[in-house]
Amino acid sequence: MHGVASCVTLNRMVQYTQARLDASFTALSDATRRGVLEQLGRSDASITDLAEKFDMSLTGMKKHVGILERAGLVTTEKVGRVRTCKLGMHRFEKEAAWLERYQQVWNARFDELDRVVEELKRKEKIDGHKRRR
């Protein structure tokens, strides 16, 4: 019966992938963002670097990187005051995404279990009082 969680997770992953594909195609529909991906394919770069290379304001570049990031095509990491961007989505991340969704299913399940246990505890307390008196 552990398979229930796997099934549900699989279902969520399908939805997740569809959402991600939508996000990816939106991200890829823009020439600047495709250029950013090409650039990051050569080497990681900070948002400032990218803004300079594409002759764009920091704010503008941040927006583009945000769209790429939401699509999972780019990951960013802030070290000190510099945010470095690199190409995202590798095999290990897929496993992490699966585990994350599997965990969500278990969270939902255990939250319900908490409720059931809480109710049994209350019942036991009332019954216990009755028996003792």
Place this chain on the structure above:
Amino acid sequence: MDTRGDAEPTPTKNRSTVERKSERELVVKRTIEGPARIVFEAFARPELFRRWWVPKSIGLTLLSCELDVRVGGTYRLVFSHEGSEMAFFGRYIDVIPNSRLVWTNDEGDDEGAVTTVSFEEMDGKTLVVIHDLYPSKEALEASGSMGAMDETLDQLDELVGTLGGSAS
């Protein structure tokens, strides 16, 4: 188009942890606010079990739930999902009240995983550890998304790779 519909459920107070412990093992842990005796009961009595094993939010309807919790006893859960029925079944191979439950998962064509649940009580709370041992690495990965989803995501990887990798 707004594609941010991939809403994450809000985090809960006691988070469960999921860990791929080895190529063949998945382990889920969570602390439940109650003594082991009560938590065990919620696993062993079908009328309680059915209330939480299939939380409303996961979009499955549980049609029936039969649990015969004793060594050699069987269980069978039937769900309906998008118009089709799915059954999950197996056998309890170890039952130690308030402390341990082990069951097989026999619904697949091949050898299934063995699930061991242990209940450890401390200060009125119970740490529940659910350990799934699969017969092989492939079986574990096939049970998850890692099989079915790979193809689509790989294609996307490839597409991005042709963009990003074209310069190298």
